[in-house]
Amino acid sequence: MIRYLPAADRGADTAKVDYNRDSYNACLCGGCPVNRSSACVRGQEEELAPRAEAIEREGLMPPPAIMPGIYCAIGKSSCEDLSSRKKCLCPACPVQLEAGLSKSNYCLLGSAAEVER
Ligand code: SF4
Numbered sequence: 001m002i003r004y005l006p007a008a009d010r011g012a013d014t015a016k017v018d019y020n021r022d023s024y025n026a027c028l029c030g031g032c033p034v035n036r037s038s039a040c041v042r043g044q045e046e047e048l049a050p051r052a053e054a055i056e057r058e059g060l061m062p063p064p065a066i067m068p069g070i071y072c073a074i075g076k077s078s079c080e081d082l083s084s085r086k087k088c089l090c091p092a093c094p095v096q097l098e099a100g101l102s103k104s105n106y107c108l109l110g111s112a113a114e115v116e117r
């Protein structure tokens, strides 16, 4: 269950997504063509794999710098080989819908707090 403030209860410039297990589990970035075409992201995924159980069982989130997703919460990807020509899956994401967000390509543009103004 994802819990976010309804859009109406958020300030005009406070669009925000929590960097937590709920967002991690709901995020669609892992299957996105933008992520899938990045060698850098594959490296992040390999680094993240040993931490997956800690995320699932204890909600221990890794440093955002190695997180290949939830960009609406953490901002632009640290990878520089992402392609803006491929289709972003954010418009179909539960996080996007439940947080009342309207943008996409957060991996390239920045967090929801930065771009949802
Ligand atoms: S809205 Fe996009 S960046 Fe945010 S969790 Fe969903 S798929 Fe990931």
Ligand code: SF4
Residues within 6 Å of the ligand: 028, 029, 032, 033, 034, 035, 069, 071, 072, 087, 088, 089, 090, 104, 105, 106, 107, 108
């Ligand atoms: S933010 Fe959008 S374009 Fe970027 S990896 Fe996530 S789903 Fe794909």
